[in-house]
Amino acid sequence: MQHAFSTHIREVLTHYETADHGLALRRLLDCAIETRDPVVFAETLAFCDWNDTLGMDEGAFRLDKVRPLLEQIERVGIKDPYQGPKEVLAVENVAKKYAKSGFQISNLNFSLELSKISGLVGENGNGKTTLLRLLASELKPDSGKISYFFPEGMQDAYSLKTKLIYIEQRIPRWYGSLMDNLQFTVSHYHDKPEENRLWTEIMIARLGLRPYRHLTWGRLSSGYRTRFELAKTLLRRPKILLLDEPLANLDIVAQQTILQDLKFMANSVSAPFAMILSSQHIYEVEKVSDSIIFIRDGVARYDAKSGNADQAESESQLILELEVNASREALKAALDPLGLSRIQYNGGVYLLHFSAATSSSEVLGTLAKNEVETLYFRNISQSSRRFFHQ
Amino acid sequence: MFTKLNAWLITRFPLLWNTRVVFVLPLVLLIHGLFYLAGYSQKVDFSDLKNSRFFNAEEVILFSCLITVVILLIWMVHYLRNNPLKAHYPIKKAYMFGEFMLLFLVFFSSATFFFTYRQGLYDQTKGFTDSADLVEEANTINLAYHFIPLETDNFRPFRSCDSLKARKERGQARLLLYNLAVKQGKASHTEYMENEPEPNLDSIPPSYLYYCRLMIHTLDTGTPASSEENSRRVVNWLKTGRKDSVLHALNRLKVLLIKYDIGHVFDPLSRTDSVFAYPDFYVGSDYFSKYSEYEEPMPTDSKQVSQFIENDDLTDSISMIERVRKGFWQYEILLIMLYYAMGAAIVLYSF
Secondary structure (H helix, E strand, C coil): CHHHHHHHHHHHHHHHHCCCHHHHHHHHHHHHHHHCCHHHHHHHHHHHHHHHHHCCCHHHCCHHHHHHHHHHHHHHCCCCCCCCCCEEEEEEEEEEECCCCCCEEEEEEEEEECCCEEEEECCCCCCHHHHHHHHCCCCCCCEEEEEECCCCCCCCHHHHHHHEEEECCCCCCCCCEHHHHHHHHHHCCCCCHHHHHHHHHHHHHHCCCHHHCCCEHHHCCHHHHHHHHHHHHHHCCCCEEEEECCCCCCCHHHHHHHHHHHHHHHCCCCCCCEEEEECCCHHHHHHHCCEEEEEECCEEEECHHHCCCHHHHHHCEEEEEEEECCCHHHHHHHHHHHCEEEEEECCCCEEEEEECCCCHHHHHHHHHHCCCCEEEEEECCCCCHHHHCC | CHHHHHHHHHHHCHHHHHHCHHHHHHHHHHHHHHHHHHHHCCCCCHHHCCCCCCCCCHHHHHHHHHHHHHHHHHHHHHHCCCCCCCCCCCCCHHHHHHHHHHHHHHHHHHCCHHHHHHHHHHHHHHHHHCCCCHHHHHHHHHHHHHHCCCCHHHHCHHHCHHHHHHHHHHHHHHHHHHHHHHHCCCCCHHHHHHHCCCCHHHHCCCECCCCCCCCCCCECCECCCCHHHHHHHHHHHHHCCCHHHHHHHHHHHHHHHHHCCCCEECCHHHHHHHHCCCHHHECCCCCEECCCCCCCCCCCCCCCCCEEECHHHHHHHHHHHHHHHHCCCCHHHHHHHHHHHHHHHHHHHCC
């Protein structure tokens, strides 16, 4: 455990050496949070203050400022690494039908472990939110069983919801300053009042909210409101985190940053959590997910990463998304020699199916040889994106 | 300072921070203080005590309700911002109980401004009424009213203290006769009542000798002289021609009327003369009223002066002093306030 932590710290130093300051700071804060040590928190926040004074002038950064801090973090080490059971959620044959609309989701079978992320994808109105609400105990399944396994046990529904946190698509409004709200949350989770501000400040720093900590709801952009909600949630030390479309209000850079941060934090050694994330941003979600649940018309399909039945299908063929400035006939003529078995056009991009023996580089080479200008190319053989075309 | 207090509360006493009682309760206390001062600083004297609304001024009740509503609205806007229960934070039962009690406290304390005002007013009133000797004043009133013929029936012989026993016996005898007559079918109820002979005593004109009533019967702070004692004293004055004593008693009443600012047109001297004007101290025909609004006083030079004393106001003033001395807390209203505060706290807590 300590070895992994040391490796982690060295990675932080490497990020600083390669001038990836943003990533380095976030990972540094992760390491500091793992220690749960107030002295380390205070030192780290002092470092953040100094770092803020640099502004955009990254050339003024001094490694000798960060090295002692990293050494101190390594010396303190991880406090109370989590050693409980890994599995936290098991869903068996769950089905739910809405009487009015007749819509139903059925045959849900999956499990979730701490530190793992499941992406939940599908078109609008196909049951993603229903599934999340079932998992969050906001809806009761008609059949099947949802089991939660928390090391501390679970006395009642309220107790469940203290460990299972569901963040809805529409983030509820809050009042007062961001800082006050987070401190109020911390006061219910941490017994030592003197550490309250440190915990709040460190989480604010971790989610990049330092310049906005004294702002109110009305003065924050929707992206920062999402970050605030995440900060509040992470301070609650969840065991399961259910996020419904958290990327909807974020720009592309923020989407990637937040997803990567969630991945890092879910993998925490001291306070790991499992996460299910619904989103329309399939590629971004796939990058961080350990498994994908694709829902269409209430029926779930599971991605290859989960080791389910759909894996064999995805391995049997090469599926590409392609946008070119050539006619369908010209494209077909160029790619037929490579064993093109199926071609679909949705008005924007072509979806090309080849046998598994064909590689994407061969396809790219053939397109280049035939002077077909390629505007967009993506191999979706392993992506749940392919389900949308079926 | 406010920021520091806020930060201190939020980390150490999140319940106090969230319910905002640290800010609202001192404000409520301050307002209570102001209401008390407003009540205590009222310029009051004995003349105000006849007003039954003296301690229930509607405008103050309305104003205190307005203040209550404003405070509660502002407070609730802040209180409802964070709900740790709805957010599913791990909270203990003691926290929940504490929160409920704080809500109860806010509702109760903010709804009782008027009572504090009244307490101030009572304390102020109590200060100057402590000197009043109610037993003496009750005796003065009871004695003086022997010479004030508000209702001439009260001055008839069968009303006299000496005839009380005889009157009772006569009543029983009449009832027996009536029962016999009606039950034996000798007469119907109406026939009997029509033919019943007038009691002899009723035919005698009313006289100051026969008055035997008390304007103020009982006091919590002492025992006034009985009707028999007063009657004996008055009969003695009349039979021995003690005009000066009668005048003195009426003068003392006049002093009280002025002290309590009781509406009256009352001249003790002419009244004394009137008492001694007829043989056997018969009550004359000069009109005396207890209401001023029905009869305009006639010119003072008239032989038959129409006089009045608003004696209900006088007795009300005495009983008001008694209420002040007992303390004003009306426990039924207090209970209503407690029920209100509890109900409101339950509603808000379950919101």
